[in-house]
Amino acid sequence: MNAERPTLLRCAGRTVARYTTRPPLALDHAPRPYLHPVTTLSGRVVTETVPEDHPHHLGAGVAVPDVAGHNFWGGRTFVRGRGSVELDNHGVQRHDGFKLCDPDGFVEELTWWAAGERLLREHRTVAATALTDTAWALDLTFSLVNVSGRDLSIGSPATNGRPGAAYGGFFWRAPKEAAAPVVFGAREDGEEAVHGARCDWVALAGDGWTLVFAGATETTRRDPWFVRAVEYPGVGSSLAHDGRLPVPAGETFVRRVVTVVADGRLDRSGAAALVRKAVAS
Template structure:
């Protein structure tokens, strides 16, 4: 069994002082490097992730921070970024189709009155990066503003994420807190598919991924719109990812939105969420990126460890 990777030191010995063990996850200091777009995470000389915080994109894509690319430790590409069919799909991202009167997902809105996806003027909002308040590989904290189609402030978000080594890969822990800037925030979803939440658009090797979930269902079609604690996806040519829903999240276990090349939470499938003034919405997820599929028993063990931890970065 290989020891966890330690940035700048090759493989990390069991007694490495940079390690703190939390169940089966090892907090081992990957290297964080800042760049013009945001931050990169490296294991030695290998790029694992780029977090795009400030990239300028067309307003029609509802610009939002995202992770793209993401790679396995062996170099397998996990994400697809701005594909021709849906340019607003940006790797691993938080997307919200309806927030008050704004589109924080991108693309057209589905209009019930026409039963079509239509362009709606001044509808595309922005999840705007305001700045980083902490920058470490095992703990990045970011402030964001949610702006509507006319650049009016709707909400403030605090987002935190960290990368941790685990056998055969790594885990990305990500948390967010959303607070309305005005009287309330109404978060809805597409009136057709109702997708919204943390979503992964998978790369070419995952274009026809094999999905399975904590409840024993297999295949993206059977998992779509069903509840599960976690969902995993295996690439046709190797590589495996698993997205997990923390038990402290609202509507846990979450409903899922899954396609052959897409893995996403569907927090709003069951209906809108309203956040009143003075209240907040918190979400906590774990995202595992592994070289091989360890099987549902091992994924369930990793989930149990995640579920037992506080609903925040460890």
Template sequence: MTIKVDHIHGERITVSAGGVDLLSYVYRPDPEPYESRKPYVHPLRTLSGRLVSGYRPNDHRWHKGLQMTASHLSGQNFWGGHSYLGPDQGYRRVPERVGSMRHDGFAGLTATDERLTLAEDLTWVANDGAEWAGERRGLTVHAVDEAAGSWALDWSIRLTNLRDEPLRFGSPTTAGREMAGYTGLQWRGPRDLTGGTVFGPDGPDGPDGAEGQEALMGTQGPWLAFSGTHDDVDAASTLVFAHAPENLDPERAVHGSHWFVRSTPIPTVAFSWAFFEEFALPPGDAFAFRYRVLVADGAWDRERVASALAELSW
């Protein structure tokens, strides 16, 4: 299935197929600094046009589709919104903690009928204007399969510490909040996917809804799927979040990754790179992760997810 790429320079890149805008990668920052201004993907849609991302929901205005985040980074908040300050203080509005990710330019952008590949340079900037980290980000849209009703988005990050002291990555859980280890690449779904089915690769059928999020929250695994039914139309969609093999290899990964997932009260998934424990990145050092998000029409089951992922090479 042929894709089409439109680039509004200085604002966004949109990829479409069959007359449907599958995604827009927005790199012009939104105006509110408290929401941690940074690039994001929204809208995100299935091949049939079902919306599977949420933008500035009323419960968390800083949730924007699919975006790279760091909720706790050496005392700064690159997630957006209130900062968790520990069990005694809870969440507080601390604007001086909220950082941003600056788009510096595209190092490469290649589009064919079947694939879009881009490389982007960004700088992570603390609230006081200090440049803390340099990022090379990669996005690839591929595997657009009309027969299967699915397509894939690959997202990579290589982050280098620009400071003269270690960068310390954590989460609300490392700061004292139980089972709230969100940080890293995060997806926020639309409100109609609330209460959807959550499952991983293990088990014959797998728990769904709230049971699924409780069973999988804080666990490790190669992939996690989220399936839900839309309002207005008789249709379901499934998103599959998958790690590249090296992400889960203790010899190659900077730190162990765990799933942060909620089906209720909000639909969200994050590839958390610092769920239970902090890790430090020394000055001048870098780490890298690669992720895949498979976007599909229909309520896929475990067997279908596993089969689709097996057909896609890294």
């Protein structure tokens, strides 16, 4: 992939995110488009990319560790009976072009390639919407169709034998600070309570910022959340939590996640109010 200038995303008259379509990264990072830096309206950065603890974490985007055995997450692959091992199995999310590219959002076409084979075609929509003077929402929808001509399935380290590691799908890596961020849901408190739950939304509150993630897919049951706070700050969806997700040949699945990006620390009622407004926008 050749590096190119990031696409800017604007909201309320300010640049709030940069979207890199062709990152200049080694293949062990499973090259893929990503958003970074994403900022609050006051300019505080709330994403991280290539951190020392997990150099394959790339801001906010879509990443899956196991598509028919191919790694679109980056780093090591968890293999049942062997643990995390280095494998030559990394895939690439290739940016094919924009169908629409406006200051406040875009519609992108991508192809997921691995071992010279086209596995999935993706239609991705990203939009930025102002909510208040101190908060805006990032609305990301991805639609994946199996174009391989054969049945596929999506897995995770959890479905491959590593309990508690059902990551894969939408993922947001936040910046690591001196103290771990506070985690809470609509009724839950703490990382352990929220991780793996199918709650309506999850909040991550750091030093002067709050992110609130809402599962907003209309046609499927809500995916469980993957949440980390103490080890590193990150929140994502779990496409393959209890078992592999089958994707038959020619079939499509869709996911939508809306993220509230706010200055300051929101409480539960404030987070809930902004989520309702963001999802309805």
